[in-house]
Amino acid sequence: KIWTKEERYRPYQEWDKTHLALLQEKAANSKWRLGYHIQPNTGLLNDPNGFSYFNNQWHVFYQSYPMGAVHGLKSWYHLTSDNLVDWKEEGTKVFPDSLYDSHGVYSGTALPVSDQLFLAYTGNVRDAEWVRHSYQLGAWMDASGTVQKIETPLITEPPTGYTSEFRDPQVFRYNDGYLLVIGAQDETEKGKILTYQSSDLLTWQYKGELEFTDKEMGFMIECPNLLVTEDAALLIFCPQGLEAAICFYENIYPNTYVIGDSYDSEANRLIQPTALKNLDEGFDVYATQAFKAPDNRLLSISWVGLPEIEYPTDQEEWAHCLSSVKELLIKDKKLYQRPVAEMKQLRAGGALEFNKDSNSFFETDTNQYELMLSFDPLSCGTLTLFTNKEQNKGLTINFDSQHGKITIDRSQAGAVFGEEYGFVRSFSVEQKPLELQIFVDSSIVEVFINEGEKVATMRVFPETHQTGVHLECDGGYQGKLWQLRKTN
Ligand code: FRU
Known part of the structure; x- marks a missing residue:
């Protein structure tokens, strides 16, 4: 129209x-x-x-x-x-x-x-x-x-x-x-x-x-x-x-x-x-x-x-x-x-805890969660949110803490938009053990890096079956995942 x-x-x-x-x-x-x-x-x-x-x-x-x-x-x-x-x-x-x-x-x-x-x-x-x-x-x-x-x-x-x-x-x-x-x-x-x-x-x-x-x-x-x-x-x-x-x-x-x-x-x-x-x-x-x-x-x-x-x-x-x-x-x-x-007041129940030796793939079914990840020094890897069973879709967050680099790619995250301005954002972070705190809410993601040293916010528009989280990492890590309650 x-x-x-x-x-x-x-x-x-x-x-x-x-x-x-x-x-x-x-x-x-x-x-x-x-x-x-x-x-x-x-x-x-x-x-x-x-x-x-x-x-x-x-x-x-x-x-x-x-x-x-x-x-x-x-x-x-x-x-x-x-x-x-x-x-x-x-x-x-x-x-x-x-x-x-x-x-x-x-x-x-x-x-x-x-x-x-x-x-x-x-x-x-x-x-x-x-x-x-x-x-x-x-x-x-x-x-x-x-x-x-x-x-x-x-x-x-x-x-x-x-x-x-x-x-x-x-x-x-x-x-x-x-x-x-x-x-x-x-x-x-x-x-x-x-x-x-x-x-x-x-x-x-x-x-x-x-x-x-x-x-x-x-x-x-x-x-x-x-x-x-x-x-x-x-x-x-x-x-x-x-x-x-x-x-x-x-x-x-x-x-x-x-x-x-x-x-x-x-x-x-x-x-x-x-x-x-x-x-x-x-x-x-x-x-x-x-x-x-x-x-x-x-x-x-x-x-x-x-x-x-x-x-x-x-x-x-x-x-x-x-x-x-x-x-x-x-x-x-x-x-x-x-x-x-106050964001903690959104946590619905206890955290699901995981590490390198346990699970690296989760179904969240709601896409409403908080994810906290602490990586061992020098870790590199890729975190994929909104992934599907085949794991060929999703929002990828690539991290290299040795070189202090993060690259986020939303090209495969769902409905395509804003093509003119590119699908990838790359930025530097301090070269130290990486910490990520991520809030996911259906079609928005807010990524906090190293206790707020950097923040990356984005909309994504996934298909309904894209509710998986997958982590691939060469080093050790501690993870926590909370389902968050709805306020709307
Ligand atoms: C920024 C802006 C403001 C203006 C408002 C109008 O997005 O253009 O400068 O006051 O939006 O909606």
């Missing part, structure tokens, strides 16, 4: 009542529905928005287009949780229903302020000539979950010298006031991050460009996220059109980060920033959001999906999901990303 502009931007209430029900039925029948990841009931999910802790609960919203698995008129869909793994769907909370967001409630963040949650987001507007206007907007959500939009924009237009590709505000406390960082494009079509400051959240003064690199950051930066801690400053962002020589990547757009010793607010720059690095070594991570929780943990969540790429579930009227929540740690200017401790 070809989607016209009129259909993509048609107000939700003008769709026939039966439309959503039909989509829902089709999506619910998909064999690729997830057991414990946040996924849309119908249509398309993209960026996580407003990830926060408020009113004694975790909150996350996501970019939602419920009417089809395409990018259309976006809104914020809301979920809450007591433990970061069991999420309750609260429904669509911020609708594209005002003059300033008529063509989409785009991405943004949330900040608890006294007894309300402050939401900052981009209002996307197309005028009669289909020219884009970007407004930075605010809203308040109270403890009962009612959202009240602030009538006048926080920021009405980009500063002089920047185009209307201007979006995704992140608002956070800094010293006695507030800072806002936002993705932008300058008039020479270079990607930038701009900052603003405020003392009341309603009026914002432009501070200028955030300095964090001397390289060109492609043609646009989306979803910037700055985390300033006591001993580091972590900047996560999505540069579009970045030269691969600056930071090697194979996805259509990368999700990258730099770490500075600190953030100098006076000069509006990161002190001694590292070179750009990929946040994830896999195929599908984008638009990651992170914040410092009241318990002092740095927590992140990502969109697992990429812009401009068709996925196999599009045919089933739903697309994409959010990642599991991760805890971020910064040590010696290196980033570690680990599954949050």
Whole structure:
């Protein structure tokens, strides 16, 4: 089906009542529905928005287009949780229903302020000539979950010298006031991050460009996220059109980060920033959001999906999901990303333990499990997930701890997609005894290497009989496998 502009931007209430029900039925029948990841009931999910802790609960919203698995008129869909793994769907909370967001409630963040949650987001507007206007907007959500939009924009237009590709505000406390960082494009079509400051959240003064690199950051930066801690400053962002020589990547757009010793607010720059690095070594991570929780943990969540790429579930009227929540740690200017401790609450019963002398092939029948593998020094081998009886299909994870190399190949994992961007991702890891912790959930795999030194996330779309796990390894290893419970 070809989607016209009129259909993509048609107000939700003008769709026939039966439309959503039909989509829902089709999506619910998909064999690729997830057991414990946040996924849309119908249509398309993209960026996580407003990830926060408020009113004694975790909150996350996501970019939602419920009417089809395409990018259309976006809104914020809301979920809450007591433990970061069991999420309750609260429904669509911020609708594209005002003059300033008529063509989409785009991405943004949330900040608890006294007894309300402050939401900052981009209002996307197309005028009669289909020219884009970007407004930075605010809203308040109270403890009962009612959202009240602030009538006048926080920021009405980009500063002089920047185009209307201007979006995704992140608002956070800094010293006695507030800072806002936002993705932008300058008039020479270079990607930038701009900052603003405020003392009341309603009026914002432009501070200028955030300095964090001397390289060109492609043609646009989306979803910037700055985390300033006591001993580091972590900047996560999505540069579009970045030269691969600056930071090697194979996805259509990368999700990258730099770490500075600190953030100098006076000069509006990161002190001694590292070179750009990929946040994830896999195929599908984008638009990651992170914040410092009241318990002092740095927590992140990502969109697992990429812009401009068709996925196999599009045919089933739903697309994409959010990642599991991760805890971020910064040590010696290196980033570690680990599954949050709460992930253990998903384990359904005890672990199946195995080693080199026992079993090397398992049928999991659900494809919902956690796998922990500790290898002896210098081990090399191949782990195949989603394999079949003949063992000629599956997602292969090839490891060589002697040379510190991991290669993941999804070409035989199931339905084929994203061919243009390749089926293989290869990356280096520390040359030490390898540890893998892997979360599998029907059509997503999250691989944590050496306690979060690297992470590789990917969607795969296997056939129903592809439920085996096979390990071939030249050295010894200890393995544990837990079945995980469903939360959806
Ligand atoms: C990133 C993005 C954001 C924008 C949103 C719209 O995936 O393009 O820049 O706010 O998605 O859905």
